[in-house]
Amino acid sequence: MASAARKKIYVQGPRPDVRVPFTEVALGGGEEPVRLYDTSGPGSDPEQGLPGLRRAWIEERGSGERNTQLHYAKAGTVTPEMAFVAVREGLDPEFVRDEIAAGRAILPANVNHPETEPMIIGKHFLTKINANIGTSAVSDSIADEVEKLTWAVKWGADTVMDLSTGKHIHETREHIVRNSPVPIGTVPLYQALEKVGGDPVELNWEVYRETIIEQAEQGVDYMTVHAGVLLRYVPLAADRVTGIVSRGGSIMAAWCLAHHQESFLYTHFRELCEIFAEYDVAFSLGDGLRPGSIADANDEAQFAELRTLGELTRIAWEYDVQVMIEGPGHVPMHKIKENVDLQQELCGEAPFYTLGPLTTDVAPAYDHITSAIGAAMIGWFGTAMLCYVTPKEHLGLPNRDDVKEGVIAYKIAAHAADLAKGHPAAQAWDDALSKARFEFRWEDQFNLSLDPDRAREYHDETLPAEPAKTAHFCSMCGPKFCSMKISQELKDYARQGMDEKSEEFTRSGGKVYLPVVDGA
């Protein structure tokens, strides 16, 4: 991606220590430079971690029982984090505060994770994407996971979830949090389960409580809590094609059945809220009963749990704890909109955060595509953050290449959603790239791409010579046939009026070079 034309700049906010990063792309043809949202962070030294950008802001506020951005927003305070986000999104700081205060957006910012560059998740902002990483029993290297983190944010991940389940969970997370310029999410149940030897029946509130405090102390910004899997909902999943596919959901279902008691996550939810409020950990209320196949989409098990998540959202808000709601999963296109509409209604417009959804089950190895379709649509309908799916989904653990494929597919989905939502800043990027394309500014076209490296590489496969970068044609049609070229001439022509020009056109422009840039 290295190109002199792409560089990181910082835009000064309302106070000296609010400096907001962007990628600025310099263009030819007399065009103004374009600024793109940049999640890559200030770079990192694996031994040292990142600088504590937010440390002074956190210290200024001191510590209290309700250290949350929601608390300050409700009190009418625009925090430096909110001011940062306002510059980043090109919006008014008061608008940012309002959206957080209403619960329609969250700004995940654990007081113990000062390294984050503030970002916001809400339907009235740019659509965000999350990348999952993490060790497992069969793949266990901390260095690999930190590299995946850095790689994911380089390509545009807005948050990263550490889903480690192998050994060294604590140490892996420590390295990830200290090196992450984006909010980190976890599913604390996985570590709690390791602590009780992997037997879900042995889980209890005490070990879970200890685990979330440990993780909150480290700086985890949001935690998935499957508190909506109630005892009475479990039988609703019995006749499904794929039962319960959420790991957390199945663990809690096993616990509920074994003890024949209501989930300790549900019965202790207010205590959870007190802890989360102290650190400003946000809830990501997990959908433990989400559908794992097209056949199971939008069924009673799924929507029963969603109603409970709505109830828990309102309890969290009592404690000024920020909340988002997780969503499916596998959903055919015609059933996607109902998911958002119902979630927004039941959960008081709390941000929706969905995994895909995959729009068909038949393409393992391509589920970044099956799910980018669903993700783009659900983003348009109002989902605030899209959890990526990599080509390895259902088959294996993603490597570095898979992480990139997943992130790019989801940046596409998120941006397509922003265009369809009519986000005021979205279309300028497309227009700049299309104008560069039309004017044969190849380098500008590459530099404005989501993946400049690959765009350049693909172009050079057929026409590697340097002059081809400025040529007024491409390999698809060759030099004799370019529709873009003739179209530019037609444009000049039409502007000058048609009647008197046809003769002149035949003399001069009639000898134009023509071919296709865009299909047939």
Add this chain to the structure above:
Amino acid sequence: MASAARKKIYVQGPRPDVRVPFTEVALGGGEEPVRLYDTSGPGSDPEQGLPGLRRAWIEERGSGERNTQLHYAKAGTVTPEMAFVAVREGLDPEFVRDEIAAGRAILPANVNHPETEPMIIGKHFLTKINANIGTSAVSDSIADEVEKLTWAVKWGADTVMDLSTGKHIHETREHIVRNSPVPIGTVPLYQALEKVGGDPVELNWEVYRETIIEQAEQGVDYMTVHAGVLLRYVPLAADRVTGIVSRGGSIMAAWCLAHHQESFLYTHFRELCEIFAEYDVAFSLGDGLRPGSIADANDEAQFAELRTLGELTRIAWEYDVQVMIEGPGHVPMHKIKENVDLQQELCGEAPFYTLGPLTTDVAPAYDHITSAIGAAMIGWFGTAMLCYVTPKEHLGLPNRDDVKEGVIAYKIAAHAADLAKGHPAAQAWDDALSKARFEFRWEDQFNLSLDPDRAREYHDETLPAEPAKTAHFCSMCGPKFCSMKISQELKDYARQGMDEKSEEFTRSGGKVYLPVVDGA
């Protein structure tokens, strides 16, 4: 893809020579085999071409002025081609005939292309996909193009367009047609332009007429004709961000302006119909003014041309010529549905055939994904065939790998559309794969995949050992944590009633092995 469990079978139709191919996937676990639509053809010898499956049927009918499937359908005749299609789609032959008679579907079947296995394009049938191939001035190998054809149909292309523009256009097309088990489409304007030395101003009706007869004689099944680019529409494209991006559209616009006359494709349209009727060539009425960027979507230039295409559709029907209508292009999600609704209204429900559309301009090198999003949606809304886009779109000519990536992305889009449309045969495939997934029948899962090779390869990257193919876990969570496994146990449990079972569960199922198959 070679696996003993996947084999080609033929289903006998109502007459002995109607034998319809399917891929049959044998499954374990006592499951019935699954039959999948198969476009790969009987295989081919590049020297000999394919057998003439339809030759006897064509000869039986003799030759007349209106040799078209539409003519027979209107007359109440179910042709062997229609009978073949009925078996292939699992529908009633009379329904097939009705849809063709009404103009809502086409069965492309040039009398000189007896090698095709009949297929149908219409909104009430399975959504089809087209793959573009063809030589150009900078890439010119007939053998490569025939290989791309064979490769495209192996992965599921329903039709193939030969868009060759380099030397040897006639010879390239001959090899493609003779080796193709699927209908072949072309844009005759490209060859006509070569005949006049590449200068659009020199084009005329005579050279165009000669070219379409030449191609009809060879067996081309449908031809893109940009007859809707009228002189008065050209200035409408002048203020666009990307002008006219269709090659055919820009050529005709140049001609109209240079001569200050109406397009010869429009003024000679009835003569075209007479020729097409004789060979049963179908019109693919080209959208020469389609948008080439998000900014230009759904503008007056595009929709003015669409109204003219509606007018031409009705003229073609007077001659019993089959018609489909080409559509865009680049369209943001919220403007997609309007394209289908308007096309269906203006063109009397003639099948819509769209290129993508791409839902954002910012991801060159990933436009198979930006456009699969739009393609899935427009398919759901009623588009009958989706023209693929490869990762090389806007950058270079697709190679063999790109052809496969494009075809798979579009098979996903088409199948997602079929699920959302509620096609009666669509969901059984997803259910079979999901059930295999839930029951850890790994080989069944691979064999039911759109790309069995890659699914198997990705699985084996992390867990290559043969026993892992029957293991009740996968690499994502390892053996200690499988949500699918516990979910199966919960299923058994719930069926037996909850009250009396919790104690027993603790004793037996409490020691279950858990983890995730599907995200967090």
